[in-house]
Amino acid sequence: LIGPIPLEKELTVSDFQLISKIELQNRVSNLAEKVVKLADAVKSRREINDEWYSNTILKLSSFVGVAVAGSKSAAGGGAADAGNVRLPADAFDPLARAHTAISLGNATTAVIRVTAIVDPIAEATQKTAALLAVIGTFDGVHLDLILIPSEEAESGGEQLPIKRFYRYVLQAEPAFDKITGDLVPPTASFLQIPVAPLLTLGTDVAGSWLVFPTESIYDLDNIKLSNLDRAAQKEGVRAEFALQNILVEGHARDSRTNGPPRGLQFTLGTQATPSLVDTITMANLGYLQLKANPGVWDLRLREGRSRSIYEFEAVVDSHAAQYRRRRRDNNTDLLGDAGARVVVNSFEGVTLYPIVRKKAGMEEMDVLEPDVEHGKESGGIWNQIKTNIFGGEAKSEPTINVFSVASGHLYERFLSIMMLSVVKNTKSGLGVDMMC
Structure with missing residues (x-):
């Protein structure tokens, strides 16, 4: 799906050619190769012509598209079966909407229809509502938001499940200052909150992000607005946060013992500064964590006992690949001391699975023992x-x-x-x- 496309946008011939090219590269080209092989196998039993090729590729593309959509929506375990169920567009129309539904956009001209059913007093809804509010501003999108409270809320419990004030910092598009033209950073504001309780200002960010406050004169972990003078209460508590690092995480394994190489030290750096950051492998699942930023990095073993005793065998990108790789005698494709190149090109961070082995003659040595x-x-x-x-x-x-x-x-x-x-x-x- 390419879009959403603004309604006032006029598509030209070149636009359709680009869409066709992208579709051909991402979907049709691989299937076409398989269809050619299939034609060689069935040409003795039926006539093969251009119409047969076209119809076969069309049917397979539709079938594969449904299978991929089902697999992506499946959450695993018991939810896997539910992910493969495709509901019609009007499946939620019978739900009551008189007092519990909010609609955004034009349903007749919308290219994308979104139906969201949320519990209005659940903590997860605090984030979901902000996402849906931004989605509802897009052209060609119709949004139906249906509020259905949980049974606990209807029974009237003593305490509400929401125990926090929450703002989701998200913009549909970049904002610029009208006078200077400078980029305006996204902000969040909390208004009319109680002044008596002791509050903490924190961030809810991705697990691979390291976000820290860069500017604030207050202790953000212990905020009590009633202790501020009248001028400070009027101005409020201000703080700026910055994304300082994106994590490179991993789970290391010793190919000879099939266990974690506890105490093994890794470094992450560049050619100019090979040991910019370092870490030590934990005994629990061989976990390691390194602070990085977008760019190309070199993962190496740290100078000293780690590099003297161990060497890289491989660095793979999944647990499955890590355990599929078996130790082979006279291995000729070892990485050795060269390490591996790590590319951080996503805000989601990088997860690696290094495979190491002890060098010849070092099988009985322990990294944690002092030299x-x-x-x-x-x-x-x-x-x-x-x-x-x-x-x-x-x-x-x-x-x-x-x-x-x-x-x-x-x-x-x-x-x-x-x-x-x-x-x-x-x-x-x-x-x-x-x-x-």
């Missing part, structure tokens, strides 16, 4: 400098590992001050991990 011999030889750069200047073996101080958790902007600031004080007042090595 005692290497530590004795090197002792770190600072120890080497002290040894060269003062002579003798430098005394190595134990590393102090500090792990802390903070919730809320105010506590994060306190935590940063405390961490800075520790760094300035200790001579030992520090390993600091802050979770906010």
